[in-house]
Amino acid sequence: MHDLGVELRRQGHEVTVLTPSHEIAGNFEVSVEDELVVARVKTRQIKGAVKLFRAFNEMRISHVVWRRSRQFLLHNPADLIVFYSPTIFWSSLVRRLRTLWHCPAYLILRDIFPKWAVDAGVLRSRLIYRYLRWKEIQQYDSADVIALQSRGDLKYFEQNFGQRRYRLEVFYNWIALPGHRLPKTQYRDKLGLQGKVVFFYGGNFGIAQDMENIVRLASSLSGHPEIHFLLVGEGSETQRLQRMIAERHLTNIRILSPIAQQEYLGMVSEFDIGLVTLDRRLTTQNIPGKILGYLYWGLPILASLNPGNDLFDLLGKNQAGVCLLNGEDEKLKHAALRLAADANLRTQMGSKGRALLKETFSVHSAARRVLQCFPQPNVPGERLEQVQVPVAHASD
DSSP states (O other): OHHHHHHHHHTTOOOEEEEEESSOSSSEEEEEETTEEEEEEEOOOOTTSOHHHHHHHHHTHHHHHHHHHHHHHHHSOOSOEEEEESOSOOHHHHHHHHHHHTOOEEEEEOOOTTHHHHHTTOOOOHHHHHHHHHHHHHHHHTOSEEEESOTHHHHHHHHHHGGGOOOEEEOOOOBOOOSSOOOOOOHHHHTTOTTOEEEEEEEEOOTTTTTHHHHHHHHHTTTOTTEEEEEEEEOTTHHHHHHHHHHTTOSSEEEEOOOOHHHHHHHHTTOSEEEEEOOTTOOSOOOOTHHHHHHHTTOOEEEEEOTTOTHHHHTTTTTSEEEEETTOHHHHHHHHHHHHHOHHHHHHHHHHHHHHHHHHOBHHHHHHHHHHTSOOOSSOOOHHHHOOOOOOOOOO
16 A cells, blocks of 8 residues: 555655554654655554454444544545555445545455455354444445455455445556665575575465465475475464474474565565465455565466466466465475476566566556546645644543
């Protein structure tokens, strides 16, 4: 969303980012970063929190954000709301702001929840499911346009919400192609991975990702000392992932905590093959944003996917990687060995992946897609001068 905001600003628009944060000192803070107005609202921790507390904190997010940023939002109207899911709990805030500002809202939908949680066996309570389903529908009803990340998700909406006639479009993830030099990193040297073929995974360690899939692959290749696995990220499965690695006594796989975006992109450039994994049971489709960093640096992609995923066509037909069904462990092992053994193949796939990125996943085209859905305002504003920071609220 930072990249999208920067690109909208570059195209001449004024952009405000409203975001929750558990790290700020006060209840509300405003700063200007990369010419974007960034308004942070104090909330309890969401990402990385225990599941029960995360759910509770997400359920309250619209209420807390409105209460703590109300004065700012009243004095800084917008012409368009762009909001991102997950989470599914922004709907009440979005409805309020649409009414207050008389403007449309554009939903970028990146997880179809709670459907994926049911598919993966995480959510079994019918009562909780009905509540979450109600919130899901509220989210869709609050948007003028719903941007789906996969053609396969059009079928989900047709089967489940055909009568509601939502305005839908397929809108793939995006990446900014940096025009400036990225930081040079030295993780290969720091981690003692010189001379090894490194399979790299960056992103969320969640249930939908089936992280055990990577552990099984690393275990099957433990007899190949030239191969190593590096995982960078966090999520609900982090502790379980660490436990699985310890129980199998694996020395060919390592986990690192998340790092800043620019450093992360520099880090990706050091390694050889990008990994993608999605649970076979998922019936809604997902194109993980992590592939964009891989494609940018010309890493071939080894993907273990749920049936019907768009990546089978995007990567397979463009020869930018190898895509297999999740659960086909033996085929995954052989594909990994083939990529590890053939540097020329990796180079060829990486070059085609870079071409695919420029054609399909640029942030420039993403910004244009958002804007073309709505009429442009006639009177330009100068948001950087209009920002009014309210007096800090008393602690609740």
